[in-house]
Amino acid sequence: MRVQPVKFNQRMARSLEKFSDQGGEKIANYINAAGKFAIAPLMILYNPFTKESKENKKWAAIKQPVEAVVTILAQLVSLNVLYKGVDKLAEKGKLQFQLVKDAIKDNSKIPASIMETAGNNTEKALKLLDETCVGIFKDRIGTILTIAMFVPVLALSNRIFPKIADILVKDNDEK
């Protein structure tokens, strides 16, 4: 593989750092929505291995971008509300994980990667460890919330997509 020009890679590196601040759950949701919106309908429509009728494929394809938009909007709104709540708890000191408490008592328990990132500054490392734990916690409960949101989100997109499909797919078949 040919290495890309340094400027492009530098830009990619900056985007990567910016993207990292969003947290794993949001990143997963962005990537999922983008793939569903842009690629999934094309794959259903132009799949060479199926002889399904064009209208059937169009119906199944239109479902994808509609669902992607409804899902990502609902996920972003609900995750932002949830994350703000978690941040408030953390600010009040009600969300201190045992891993952080142990590291405060015994600094040798600070994970090496955290210590390295903090430039071997114990105070910084403890703060970073606390932030990282809260970040992972947000990701995990974010996943649970995303799963819980699927039922209302799918109900909503199931109401919207047949209307859009009806407009876009001219049904010449006998009903």
Add this chain to the structure above:
Amino acid sequence: MIKPITESKIINNHFKRVISDDTFAAKTIVVCSVLKDVFAYSVRYKTTMENKKIPEKRRPFVAAMDLASGAVTAIAQIVVGFAIANPKFQNKLWDKLFKGIEFKNISLAKKSFATIVALIGSGVITERVLVPLIATPVAAKIEKKFFKQEDPQTYSNYPFSSKKHSAFKNFTKLQKKQQAAEKK
């Protein structure tokens, strides 16, 4: 309510592993993504079967597509996501793209990179490109086997469901009409 969570051994050990092992962190996100997909496809399948806004003749294929996509996506995403999260592959790709570039927080960037690449590999390329290629013919086969049968009494329900599909409903309606006509 929060204390049992913050003091839980399982949760704290999980956090410790996510912090010190980038591969484990990426694999965890892939598993979370697969769990969401499996749940979503199950709900989607159920709601499609019951969605009267989708014309009856279109419903079996849309439902079969949801069912086939759910099954194929779970297996394919795990295989591809775990392979991409492999440290050897990650290190090679990282060196090719970012060797010599300075990062404010290199360990966080590496962790995010592993996660993003594993998610793009499993969630975009596998789920959106490979899965539809495999799932569309699988869906057509499901539709043929369960919905387009010559004898509707042989397969009366949607697969994995007690819900009767339209072909059977029409068949029973037709039978009742015929029986009523015969009685007269």
